[in-house]
Amino acid sequence: xxxxxxxxxxxxxxxxxxxxxxxxxxxxxxxxxxxxxxxxxxxxxxxxxxxxxxxxxxxxxxxxxxxxxxxxxxxxxxxxxxxxxxxxxxxxxxxxxxxxxxxxxxxxxxxxxxxxxxxxxxxxxxxxxxxxxxxxxxxxxxxxxxxxxxxxxxxxxxxxxxxxxxxxxxxxxxxxxxxxxxxxxxxxxxxxxxxxxxxxxxxxxxxxxxxxxxxxxxxxxxxxxxxxxxxxxxxxxxxxxxxxxxxxxxxxxxxxxxxxxxxxxxxxxxxxxxxxxxxxxxxxxxxxxxxxxxxxxxxxxxxxxxxxxxxxxxxxxxxxxxxxxxxxxxxxxxxxxxxxxxxxxxxxxxxxxxxxxxxxxxxxxxxxxxxxxxxxxxxxxxxxxxxxxxxxxxxxxxxxxxxxxxxxxxxxxxxxxxxxxxxxxxxxxxxxxxxxxxxxxxxxxxxxxxxxx
Amino acid sequence: xxxxxxxxxxxxxxxxxxxxxxxxxxxxxxxxxxxxxxxxxxxxxxxxxxxxxxxxxxxxxxxxxxxxxxxxxxxxxxxxxxxxxxxxxxxxxxxxxxxxxxxxxxxxxxxxxxxxxxxxxxxxxxxxxxxxxxxxxxxxxxxxxxxxxxxxxxxxxxxxxxxxxxxxxxxxxxxxxxxxxxxxxxxxxxxxxxxxxxxxxxxxxxxxxxxxxxxxxxxxxxxxxxxxxxxxxxxxxxxxxxxxxxxxxxxxxxxxxxxxxxxxxxxxxxxxxxxxxxxxxxxxxxxxxxxxxxxxxxxxxxxxxxxxxxxxxxxxxxxxxxxxxxxxxxxxxxxxxxxxxxxxxxxxxxxxxxxxxxxxxxxxxxxxxxxxxxxxxxxxxxxxxxxxxxxxxxxxx
Numbered sequence: 001x002x003x004x005x006x007x008x009x010x011x012x013x014x015x016x017x018x019x020x021x022x023x024x025x026x027x028x029x030x031x032x033x034x035x036x037x038x039x040x041x042x043x044x045x046x047x048x049x050x051x052x053x054x055x056x057x058x059x060x061x062x063x064x065x066x067x068x069x070x071x072x073x074x075x076x077x078x079x080x081x082x083x084x085x086x087x088x089x090x091x092x093x094x095x096x097x098x099x100x101x102x103x104x105x106x107x108x109x110x111x112x113x114x115x116x117x118x119x120x121x122x123x124x125x126x127x128x129x130x131x132x133x134x135x136x137x138x139x140x141x142x143x144x145x146x147x148x149x150x151x152x153x154x155x156x157x158x159x160x161x162x163x164x165x166x167x168x169x170x171x172x173x174x175x176x177x178x179x180x181x182x183x184x185x186x187x188x189x190x191x192x193x194x195x196x197x198x199x200x201x202x203x204x205x206x207x208x209x210x211x212x213x214x215x216x217x218x219x220x221x222x223x224x225x226x227x228x229x230x231x232x233x234x235x236x237x238x239x240x241x242x243x244x245x246x247x248x249x250x251x252x253x254x255x256x257x258x259x260x261x262x263x264x265x266x267x268x269x270x271x272x273x274x275x276x277x278x279x280x281x282x283x284x285x286x287x288x289x290x291x292x293x294x295x296x297x298x299x300x301x302x303x304x305x306x307x308x309x310x311x312x313x314x315x316x317x318x319x320x321x322x323x324x325x326x327x328x329x330x331x332x333x334x335x336x337x338x339x340x341x342x343x344x345x346x347x348x349x350x351x352x353x354x355x356x357x358x359x360x361x362x363x364x365x366x367x368x369x370x371x372x373x374x375x376x377x378x379x380x381x382x383x384x385x386x387x388x389x390x391x392x393x394x395x396x397x398x399x400x401x402x403x404x405x406x407x408x409x410x411x412x413x414x415x416x417x418x419x420x421x422x423x424x425x426x427x428x429x430x431x432x433x434x435x436x437x438x439x440x441x442x443x444x445x446x447x448x449x450x451x452x453x
Numbered sequence: 454x455x456x457x458x459x460x461x462x463x464x465x466x467x468x469x470x471x472x473x474x475x476x477x478x479x480x481x482x483x484x485x486x487x488x489x490x491x492x493x494x495x496x497x498x499x500x501x502x503x504x505x506x507x508x509x510x511x512x513x514x515x516x517x518x519x520x521x522x523x524x525x526x527x528x529x530x531x532x533x534x535x536x537x538x539x540x541x542x543x544x545x546x547x548x549x550x551x552x553x554x555x556x557x558x559x560x561x562x563x564x565x566x567x568x569x570x571x572x573x574x575x576x577x578x579x580x581x582x583x584x585x586x587x588x589x590x591x592x593x594x595x596x597x598x599x600x601x602x603x604x605x606x607x608x609x610x611x612x613x614x615x616x617x618x619x620x621x622x623x624x625x626x627x628x629x630x631x632x633x634x635x636x637x638x639x640x641x642x643x644x645x646x647x648x649x650x651x652x653x654x655x656x657x658x659x660x661x662x663x664x665x666x667x668x669x670x671x672x673x674x675x676x677x678x679x680x681x682x683x684x685x686x687x688x689x690x691x692x693x694x695x696x697x698x699x700x701x702x703x704x705x706x707x708x709x710x711x712x713x714x715x716x717x718x719x720x721x722x723x724x725x726x727x728x729x730x731x732x733x734x735x736x737x738x739x740x741x742x743x744x745x746x747x748x749x750x751x752x753x754x755x756x757x758x759x760x761x762x763x764x765x766x767x768x769x770x771x772x773x774x775x776x777x778x779x780x781x782x783x784x785x786x787x788x789x790x791x792x793x794x795x796x797x798x799x800x801x802x803x804x805x806x807x808x809x810x811x812x813x814x815x816x817x818x819x820x821x822x823x824x825x826x827x828x829x830x831x832x833x834x835x836x837x838x839x840x841x842x843x844x845x846x847x848x849x850x
Contacts, residue, residue, distance in 0.1 A: 013501070234847045306500045328500065334461075334489035336454040341490035342508045349504025354728045355513060356504050371494040375506025376486060378587060379629025382510060383787040384731065395788060395839055413840040421498070428499045432507055438498035 003212045004196075005229045009391040010217030011352050011426050013159040015306065015328075016270040016366045021166055023264055025279045032075040032095045032283040034060055038320035039130060040442075041139045041449065044071070044090055052079045057104035057127060057259030060093055068143055072127025074261035074281045076102040092317070095283075106257040111180045119184040123250065127259055130320070131246040132185075135227065135239045137445050137453065138420035147186045147240040149231055152179070154194035154203045154244045155214075157221030158305040158425075162266035162277070162323045164244050165200040171248045172202050178251030179209050185240070192244070193226040203244065219391065224423040228392050233418045245323055265289070265318070269306075269327040270368040271299045280318065287314040289325055300371050302326040307425035308438070331372025342375060349374070352389060352430040373434045382432045389426040394418065396427050400437055403444030408451055411444050421445070461485050480576065482585035507628075511588040513729045517720035518595050518777065521710040522560075524703055528713065529603045530556030532706050560709055563598035566607050570614040571597070578623045589628030589635070589783075590618065596636035596777060599710025600770070600818075605643070605650055613639040613646075633825040634784045637818055644818065670706050671695045671768045672807065672814040678757035679811050688756045700767040711773040714766070721776040730780040733789065734796040738775035741800025742766055749808055757808055765804050774803065774817035784825040788835040795831050799824040 036044040044061040048054060054077065059070040077097040085091045106126070111119060123129050124143060134141040141147070155164050168175060183190045189210045194203045196213045204211065212230055214220045223241040233239050242250075245263065253259055261282055268275045273293050280289060286301050302309035303319040306326050310319055318325065335341040340348070346356035350367040353359075358367070386396040394415040402410030421438040428437040467473045468481035485491070487508075495502060530552030571594045572586070579586050597614055621638035622631040644651045674684040674691060685691045699705055703713020711717075724730025746762025753759050765771060779785060779799050786795035799820050806816025813819060 232846065234843070300494075300500060302500055308498075309500065311496075311500065326500075330494060332492040332494050334458055334492050336457070336489055337487065339454065342506055343512060346504055351504040353503070353505045353510075354726060355509055369501040371500050372490070373493045373495055373502045374490060374504050375502075375508065376491060376493065376585075378507045379627070381507060381589070381629045381783055382729075383782045383785075384789060384792075387789060393839070393842065395836060397787065398836055413843070414836075415843060425499050429501065430503045430505070432503075432505050432510060434502060434506070436497040 002210050003230055005212065005214050005216075005220075007214060007216030007220040007225060007229075007391045009388060010219055011389045011430065012157070012217050013306070013350060013369075013429070014363070014366045015159045015268075016368050017268050017272055017275050017327075018160055019162065019266040019268045019275040019277055021163070021277070023277045023279055026284065026288065028075060028097050028101055028281065029284045029288050030097060031080065031285065032073070032077070032097055032281055033285075033317040034071065034073060034093045034095070034283055035317065035320070036061065036071075036090050036093075039063075039071070039140055041137075041446070046082065046090070046093075048079050048093075050079050050082055053077070054079060054095065055102045055104040056261075059125075059127065061090075063140070066140075066143060068121075068124045069129045069140065070125055070127050071130055072259055074259070074283060076100075103258045103260070108257045109254050111177055111184065111254050114184070116184045119181050122254075123181065126253060127261075128250045128253055131242060131250060133241050135224070135233055135241060135420065136417035137449050138422075139449070141240045142238075145238045147188065147238045149188040149227075150182050150186050150190045150240045150242070151223050151227050151230070152182070152190065152192045152209070152242050152244055152247050153221055153223040153226060154192055155198055155221045156243070156305075156323070157195070157218040158307055159218070160266070160268040160324070160326055161221070161305055162264070163198065165198055165202060166277070167245055167264045167323070168202045168248055169200070170202075171252070172205070174248040174251035174255055175202065175244060176206055176251065177254045178247035178249070179206055181250055181254055182240075182242070182247065183208055189231075191226070191230055193223070193230070195221065219423065219426060222423055224418065224420050225391055228394075228418055235412065235417055237417075243323075246321075263323055265322065266324045267293065267327075268324065269302075271295050271327040271329055282318050282320045282322070284318045285314075286312050286316055286318060286325065289318065290314075290327060294327060296329060298330050299327050300330050302328070306369075307429060308422045329368065329370040331370030333372070335372070353385065375432075375434055377434045378432065380433055380435075385430055385432065386427040389430055390423075392418065392423070396424065400424070400427070400435075400440055403440045403447075406444075406447055408447060411448060412452070416441075416444060416448055457488060461489070476580065479579040479583060479585045483576075483579070486585060507588045510729055511591045513723065513727050514592045514777075515595055517723040517730070518592075518599065518710065520716035520719040521599060521713065521773070521777075522595070524713040524716040525599060525709040525711075526556035526560045527553050528556065528703055528707075529559050529709055530554065531704065532603070533559065559603050560598060562607055563601055563605075563610055563709065564595070566610045567597040567614050568594040570611045571618050574615055574618040574623070575627075578627065582627070587628035589622070589631075593617070593622075593635040593639075597639045599773070599777075600636060600640045600708050601643075602651065602708055609643055609647055609650060610639075613643045616642045629783055631783055633822055634778055634781045637778055637822055637825075640818055641822060670814070671700060675757050675760065675768075676811060676814045678755050679808075683756070685756075688760060691756065691760075695768070697764065697767065700764070705768070708770060708773075711770040714772045717772045717776050724776065724780065730776065731782070731785070731792055731796075733792040734780045734785055734799075735775050737793045737796030738779050738800040738803075739766060739772075741797040741802075742771055742775070742804050743800070744797075745801045745804035749804070765807070769807065769815050770817045771800075771803060771807075774821055775800065778817070778821050779824070784828065786828045786831045786835075788832050790838075791828070791831045791835040794835075795824055795828055798827070 043064040045064050046061045056076045060073050063069045075097045077095045080096040081094045083092040132141040192209045193212045219225045301312045303312050304322040337343045349356045390396040399414040421441045424437045468478045571590045617635050617639035621635045677684040701714045746765045749758045786792045803817040803820035
């Protein structure tokens with residue numbers, strides 16, 4: 001049975017700088033970066049050396065824990081540098097691209113005729129597997145497990161998020177092929193979760209999957225929310241998750257035999273002069289994406305959205321999974337308490353509490369928010385505020401406290417297996433304590449990974 | 454404000470690690486972060502954060518107490534006049550501003566002592582632990598004078614405040630870590646350590662030692678119904694002294710901030726609209742009180758048991774406790790369902806103690822303290838309920 005669910009608990013943070021529906025194709029950057037750090041918990045083993053020539057789709061490294069999972073380069077060229085940190089940890093692998101993109105070509109595959117094992121091994125060997133994540137733990141799926149279901153989110157509800165329907169225009173076949181491939185990986189159902197108002201025919205007419213409708217506030221588009229409301233994860237169960245854009249990338253490989261990781265990303269945020277969409281590769285320098293389009297110099301570049309994205313410098317790179325780059329002002333200024341500070345009227349402060357007059361403003365009013373924490377870290381005092389933005393039947397504050405105190409039994413009992421750090425992004429936003437909640441949940445998940453999996 | 458910012462900048466190097474006044478860093482930080490929201494930026498996770506912080510939250514609670522404070526000052530002045538004239542009616546002819554001034558002279562020292570001692574203790578602990586002042590005491594420091602009888606000696610307020618901050622809060626780890634409500638700890642300390650100064654006929658009117666006026670409160674008079682020597686013959690006699698409107702508006706003797714239900718409801722409005730105070734706790738607390746009032750009515754037998762149930766909600770510290778004390782988020786239940794149970798039981802117990810225990814004319818303080826201690830137990834069962842739902846899912850799956 002497909003379900004129709006309205007998410008009431010949540011918060012739509014209304015930010016300035018939504019991307020206009022126009023796509024600019026960026027030329028391939030001279031340098032493309034692949035960073036093992038984009039994949040949480042990965043322990044990479046390189047298969048290339050500096051100076052090797054690679055085609056797009058050639059394996060660069062694999063995961064020591066799961067040697068069958070290959071990580072492939074999105075661009076062709078020469079391995080220019082392998083950047084290591086202290087203790088020789090691999091940070092970045094830089095590819096110097098040639099004038100033309102050369103793909104490692106394989107034959108198109110008709111998924112419907114392929115066996116389940118074939119589909120899996122093709123995805124593993126050709127760099128498609130890292131697009132599949134698993135719950136619990138929110139890491140790349142363990143290929144030795146069989147998931148009870150696969151969840152694909154068909155929209156993103158985060159602030160200034162890219163419009164999936166717009167990005168997927170004309171990719172119906174790829175998306176369908178991708179979904180067909182996924183259905184070979186599970187004995188259970190493949191759920192495609194869409195937003196009934198924004199989803200176009202690209203999404204609504206997919207076959208062979210269960211289509212669930214999610215409306216309401218963010219985090220309606222988070223796959224964790226969707227799993228919880230459709231088929232929650234119990235201890236010992238596995239669910240794999242993807243978003244529809246990545247599914248289309250997988251489908252495209254099966255249809256064409258070409259590993260084309262190029263994405264249409266939204267460049268957005270209040271500090272961008274003309275926010276719009278760009279077609280580019282993951283690992284492209286941020287500088288190249290935002291060039292000539294930034295209003296101020298003192299800004300923060302975020303690969304991803306403002307709630308869960310990674311902070312980047314201009315010379316760093318677009319993250320592997322990100323469909324969005326957001327640029328917002330830095331907030332490292334003192335703010336006098338009666339004007340812009342904590343006791344001011346606060347017409348510029350967006351808050352989920354009703355302590356600022358902005359809660360009376362119409363829904364059309366958008367805000368420019370900076371990176372200031374708006375206060376110092378404190379102990380938990382206010383209760384009940386996290387529950388308002390957390391649409392799970394899980395007690396968020398208690399779970400966060402269990403994670404902070406490394407209480408494994410507590411975390412298990414309170415539902416750590418169902419959640420990912422991104423599910424707590426809004427909690428982190430609204431919390432009076434200013435504690436980095438997503439980081440605490442990640443640490444909790446790491447403890448669980450070590451002790452219980 | 455650039456000017457002020459520059460001064461702070463100039464002073465900062467002296468107070469950071471290795472500076473001349475390194476030890477005094479918590480003091481500097483407190484002043485600096487009060488005057489300016491610091492320039493801290495997000496480093497991990499969400500890049501933007503809500504405008505709300507603990508300072509603003511606490512300031513809102515203080516704002517919500519202002520109606521009580523203003524009325525309390527006026528009312529204290531009024532009853533001081535009553536005591537001075539030896540006549541209840543005469544003092545109504547005095548100008549409001551004079552009463553206010555008189556009241557201010559009594560209440561202001563209470564506030565100064567409470568904040569002075571409390572913040573002093575907090576600073577000492579802050580310096581020992583190396584952190585700036587956390588905001589919790591801003592609220593407690595205002596609650597303490599509002600729960601005191603006007604005539605309480607100032608040194609007692611100082612001792613009680615120090616006790617409450619040290620034993621009630623700081624030994625547990627400071628703001629956000631206390632088990633019981635700090636302001637009530639102060640009041641309970643005085644109540645048990647110096648009972649003669651906290652209850653009885655003598656303390657409610659400033660300067661009652663010499664006069665012929667009864668200084669009792671409505672609760673004190675009501676409690677006499679339970680003894681052999683009632684202050685009034687029956688309820689109508691009581692009602693002549695304390696009308697429902699008088700009790701609601703607050704023109705009766707009592708602790709500084711507790712008498713006016715009207716002013717308290719104004720404060721409750723502020724807390725509820727801003728979402729700082731829990732509507733769940735307030736509503737269920739009143740419901741619990743009303744339920745126990747009705748139950749006692751049903752039992753009946755003497756005028757105190759027969760008093761209309763709603764009367765319990767407007768006399769004594771019931772409303773003040775429900776709105777400002779029970780809702781303290783740190784010592785109350787922390788789960789949504791737990792809050793309802795906590796509030797309801799709190800209200801129930803408050804009236805039960807008030808009516809049936811002759812030793813304590815007011816039960817709200819004890820009831821809330823008891824519920825503070827029970828709150829973790831309530832939360833435990835609510836959390837366990839949530840856990841069991843998850844376990845059941847596995848079994849049925």
